[in-house]
Amino acid sequence: MGSKVIVSGQVSGAILAVLPKFIGDAINTLPALELLQNLYPTQRIYVLGRPFMASLFSRADHYGVEFIPDKRHYYDAPHNILSMSRILKGYNISAAVLFRGSLRDALLMKLAGIKTIIGYAQNARSPLLSHALKLNPCEHYIYRYCQLVNEPHGKPFETFNKPTLTPQKLEQPLKGKLKIALYLGGTIKGHRCYPHDLSLALLKRLSAYQDIHLYLLGDSAERDEMETLTQELVKQNKSVTNLAGRMTLDILVDTIGNMDAMISIDSGPMHIAAACNTPCVAIIGQGTSPWSIVAPKQQNLIALHHQSMSLSESQMIRDISPQAISQALFELIK
Structure with missing residues (x-):
């Protein structure tokens, strides 16, 4: 891992979290997003995810994050990595946390000009990361995601909360007692x-x-x-x-x-x-x-x-x- 501890008060721009591709994994990132919100209460926190994930995060408004659709995964006319990097440059992002172990995601962050890039040292992407953590494959996914926030910031947290979603009342009531x-x-x-x-x-x-x-x-x-x-x-x-x-x-x-x-x-x-x-x-x-x-x-x-x-x-x-x-x-x- 990069030896320099990130001091949240010295980070001026927005924070980006790159979501995993599956629904269950994305839900398991919510505690880590809450830790980011505690570290950066006055800054914008974005999550980059596949477009269908936007509706999931509409039920996670209490985490205070803003969703950016990853246009590389549009079904019609998908963007390439260069055009997506140009889109991200417009968000004034100072730091990114990669919840996926993808080499292409690390390259995307680099092309977007993001200086602080946090992720696990896997898939030959360590040279692209400013903070490359060693993955413990025995850890629960929630711990893995929270460690990506906690460790580079000097381990300010001792615990985390369970992930929660807030369902809305259905227009048509369900049948049955x-x-x-x-x-x-x-x-x-x-x-x-x-x-x-x-x-x-x-x-x-x-x-x-x-x-x-x-x-x-x-x-x-x-x-x-x-x-x-x-x-x-x-x-x-x-x-x-x-x-x-x-x-x-x-x-x-x-x-x-x-x-x-x-x-x-x-x-x-x-x-x-x-x-x-x-x-x-x-x-x-x-x-x-x-x-x-x-x-x-x-x-x-x-x-x-x-x-x-x-x-x-x-x-x-x-x-x-x-x-x-x-x-x-x-x-x-x-």
């Missing part, structure tokens, strides 16, 4: 998704209880799979609504935040539930990273881990039964 959201994932999620036959068994088990209305969540690529599950239940006059592919990210936050509880695989909606303080049962099969470094910092979350002896990643999650999931749910909301 008990409103349960489920994100079971589609085939696009690979071995993380909860298999169709087990999902159907779980939904039937839950819908057998009176006054429960089930809401299936997902993106547009998962809508048809969720509709198949929905129609199976509708045939039996069960209370279920398919919301997959029908909402923007901010409305997804509002929807999850207005639920009584949620069931989710290890993915972004699980982190949204935790940040909204919605009780959640997490179904943990073979994930994309060790659970210990991604698990939400929330008390009202029950994580069900597979105990499978299968060597097939797609079979591991089958070890978590619909009965175990429903038992955990009612333990949360009893």
Whole structure:
């Protein structure tokens, strides 16, 4: 790491934080953004993220950051790194914190003329960083992000707060005395998704209880799979609504935040539930990273881990039964 400690009072321009690409990871940066806000209470703090993230941060106004869409990721007519660097030059940025380990992001900061660039020494980008920290791969993501703020500033903080989102009240009230959201994932999620036959068994088990209305969540690529599950239940006059592919990210936050509880695989909606303080049962099969470094910092979350002896990643999650999931749910909301 660069040996010179950053003195926040001597930094005159704006501060930029470069967000990770996934929803759950972006939510986990919120405590670090709060630390930046405490260090720089009178300066503008910007976050640079993929355009779809803007609606997520509309539910994080209490962190006092301003969102800059990364136009390199526009679906139509994306900008290149040079044009994006020229855009950033107009924001008078003095320091940048890279929450992604991307070499291209470090190069973008350099091209934008930012003098203080903080990030982890990975992907051969150390020469581009003014403060290159050593990554501890065993640390939870939240700690990793907070350390990027705390260490270069001389470790002024001893603790941090959990990430929070502020959902708004929905225009259309939700049905049911008990409103349960489920994100079971589609085939696009690979071995993380909860298999169709087990999902159907779980939904039937839950819908057998009176006054429960089930809401299936997902993106547009998962809508048809969720509709198949929905129609199976509708045939039996069960209370279920398919919301997959029908909402923007901010409305997804509002929807999850207005639920009584949620069931989710290890993915972004699980982190949204935790940040909204919605009780959640997490179904943990073979994930994309060790659970210990991604698990939400929330008390009202029950994580069900597979105990499978299968060597097939797609079979591991089958070890978590619909009965175990429903038992955990009612333990949360009893």
